[in-house]
């Protein structure tokens with residue numbers, strides 16, 4: 001029997017200015033998952049999302065597509081990532097796995113949730129698993145093993161839809177900042193959507209993700225939601241600056257505290 | 264074949280899409296049946312099929328080929344349609360639908376380029392902007408079709424990711440759709456994708472079997488090639504619950520089912536989720552989609568439409584595969600016996616004739632899904648080997 005879900009623990013004492021960073025597992029080098037986690041444990045980050053690579057990441061832009069391809073060429077697969085996580089002492093910071101449905105499906109959703117519970121993984125984010133199918137097939141598994149399935153909402157989601165997703169969600173709701181694939185530099189924060197989220201007074205925490213690039217995006221999102229998730233911009237930073245403690249800290253500081261930010 | 268309310272055929276199908284596409288999918292779900300049944304759509308669509316596409320397409324009794332094999336062979340001449348394949352039946356229907364729904368921008372994926380050409384044609388006719396995604400490898404091996412699309416005013420975007428073929432073109436089209444959900448209609452080229460696309464495309468292609476029923480008494484066999492499976496669904500549609508007619512889908516075995524270079528999703532795959540539906544897919548044990556191979560760009564896809572997955576499971580249709588080489592030989596046989604140059608895709612259906620052992624009074628319809636103008640370079644490069652073997 002595992003300890004209390006790390007996500008629930010986090011939210012029990014913190015619900016503002018949450019920062020979650022996303023990076024593809026086994027990237028840029030084979031074996032880097034461990035390094036990445038070590039640096040993130042020590043950084044001022046509240047939550048960690050580990051991307052499980054997939055051959056056909058249709059909701060992702062170039063940066064994460066490339067990271068997926070490189071991780072796969074490094075030999076990454078779900079089983080090996082879970083094995084390596086189970087050998088580490090996971091910190092109290094919640095870790096979530098984010099990936100496309102098929103690799104999870106082939107592993108077996110129940111088997112996966114059981115394993116997540118044993119290892120201490122707090123939840124799963126599966127963009128191509130619609131909430132209706134979650135309710136139909138996996139809700140009871142999620143409850144049984146205490147693994148949160150995180151659902152997405154987007155500016156295209158109607159108010160009714162958002163209320164439905166809030167009703168079936170546990171953990172938090174992942175709000176996608178604009179109608180786009182990840183890391184789309186043409187699209188930015190959608191103020192009207194942020195206001196709609198705030199006005200909805202949802203029972204779940206809401207984190208804003210997709211296309212968050214700098215301190216001002218982060219600060220704005222934090223006024224309306226419980227925090228943000230940053231993926232592509234973090235990976236671009238790692239691509240330019242390498243995966244080291246200094247580099248990770250530098251990125252986190254630039255998001256949380258930057259006095260000056262680029263226009 | 265009816266999908267349940269979640270879009271499943273048995274265990275296959277569904278709508279495995281990110282929330283970003285939910286609104287679009289709902290919009291289409293609510294609109295497509297009423298539009299298909301509306302008098303204004305029907306009038307326009309049927310008129311265009313008749314005067315613009317040239318339907319009904321003939322059912323041709325292939326005398327010489329029949330003598331060669333010793334049983335009755337008919338060809339359903341989809342190759343004679345405007346733009347040269349069955350794809351136009353679908354593209355015109357979906358483009359009319361997009362217009363009804365107020366969408367101004369059309370995107371499509373294409374493998375052989377036939378769906379791209381058909382969509383570019385429909386968009387020119389209906390004055391819609393058209394963007395076609397095509398794998399870089401296919402841009403090269405089907406270059407006549409790239410030029411046709413460009414002449415018709417479409418923008419062709421070569422896709423450089425993955426295997427640079429149809430699967431990757433589809434990924435890129437879905438990404439475009441996510442980024443432009445508000446004004447864009449995605450015209451999918453086969454009975455694949457999220458619900459309701461398989462149903463929509465099957466209904467639009469069902470004109471093939473609707474005509475067959477008027478052209479001939481129940482045949483013993485209907486044979487069609489399978490990429491995603493749209494020409495096959497069209498040819499099977501009105502015969503699915505008719506036990507007298509044997510339905511046969513022919514997948515592309517590539518170099519052979521066990522060669523690691525194949526595109527036969529039913530024979531070499533297992534169920535999984537790709538491009539919005541649960542269906543048979545070629546994949547490794549980790550659920551990564553494996554790169555398909557077929558000499559035919561239109562069949563070079565790692566999956567198959569969910570309706571076929573269900574027909575396969577239920578046994579209502581049977582599925583076989585033929586290799587690149589068998590398809591090439593069948594194409595040359597048709598050229599020499601009947602004076603018809605088939606598309607490489609359709610040549611896979613023709614190649615199945617070699618595996619049939621029928622009595623002289625039995626009849627087979629081959630759905631000749633397209634013509635081979637686009638494949639001349641490939642045929643020419645194999646001319647020597649084939650002549651050698653005759």
Ligand SMILES: Cc1ncc(COP(=O)(O)O)c(C=O)c1O
Pocket residue numbers: 348349350374375376377378452453454488489490491492493494495560561562606608609632633634
């Ligand atoms: C002539 C022709 N036949 C068949 C196909 C395969 O598609 P489907 O299986 O959807 O009919 C294609 C696809 O490009 C094609 O061009």
